[in-house]
Amino acid sequence: MGEHGPNFEREKWLKEQEFRERETSLKERETAVKEREIALKEKDASRSLVTGPLSLAIIGATIAGLANVFVSYHNGDAERALEQSQAEHARIVTAINGDTNVAIYRLKFLLKTQLIAEEPTRSNISNYIDQQPQESTPTTVQPQLPPRAPLAKVSLDSSWLDGGHNQTEVCGGLSEQVKNKYPGKDVIITGMSENNRKDFLGHVTYQYHCQYEVF
Numbered sequence: 001m002g003e004h005g006p007n008f009e010r011e012k013w014l015k016e017q018e019f020r021e022r023e024t025s026l027k028e029r030e031t032a033v034k035e036r037e038i039a040l041k042e043k044d045a046s047r048s049l050v051t052g053p054l055s056l057a058i059i060g061a062t063i064a065g066l067a068n069v070f071v072s073y074h075n076g077d078a079e080r081a082l083e084q085s086q087a088e089h090a091r092i093v094t095a096i097n098g099d100t101n102v103a104i105y106r107l108k109f110l111l112k113t114q115l116i117a118e119e120p121t122r123s124n125i126s127n128y129i130d131q132q133p134q135e136s137t138p139t140t141v142q143p144q145l146p147p148r149a150p151l152a153k154v155s156l157d158s159s160w161l162d163g164g165h166n167q168t169e170v171c172g173g174l175s176e177q178v179k180n181k182y183p184g185k186d187v188i189i190t191g192m193s194e195n196n197r198k199d200f201l202g203h204v205t206y207q208y209h210c211q212y213e214v215f
């Protein structure tokens with residue numbers, strides 16, 4: 001029997017089985033870390049943003065939407081749903097900063113353009129806006145005006161990073177580069193995604209892709 005006899009094949013199978021088990025264990029740990037990071041981001045956002053009823057209602061709706069994603073995490077579309085939820089969360093956080101009337105106008109724009117599509121977040125935000133009293137005096141933003149076209153659209157990619165990061169964190173940090181390039185302008189995150197790669201030892205790194213619009 002040659003060097004590739006039964007014992008060799010058995011050793012080869014055992015090593016492959018061990019590698020697959022280690023890979024599965026790493027993936028489970030990465031998933032748990034991402035879940036904890038998102039929970040911490042939500043907690044930080046609830047402390048740092050304005051504490052009026054608008055912020056509380058929107059943040060509560062966003063958390064409910066993220067919870068729905070985690071319940072269905074092991075479904076076939078879970079990864080895509082998680083990325084969409086993170087992108088929508090980033091848009092909502094950007095929209096509700098500042099004056100309440102302006103925030104409501106921004107949220108209406110996001111709903112109308114389907115940039116907030118996840119349920120129940122979309123329905124909760126829509127219901128909250130419907131319950132707000134109509135302004136009888138002009139505000140800094142006139143609802144009847146069409147939305148402004150962006151001055152620029154910018155795409156940035158991060159370097160390859162180890163685990164422990166998420167799209168909202170990385171794209172939020174990269175947005176400073178856009179703000180420095182367009183001082184005094186509003187910068188909104190409009191899209192986030194990520195790629196990953198694994199070396200022969202099973203170590204996984206991530207690259208994040210971020211899209212912005214400048215107003």
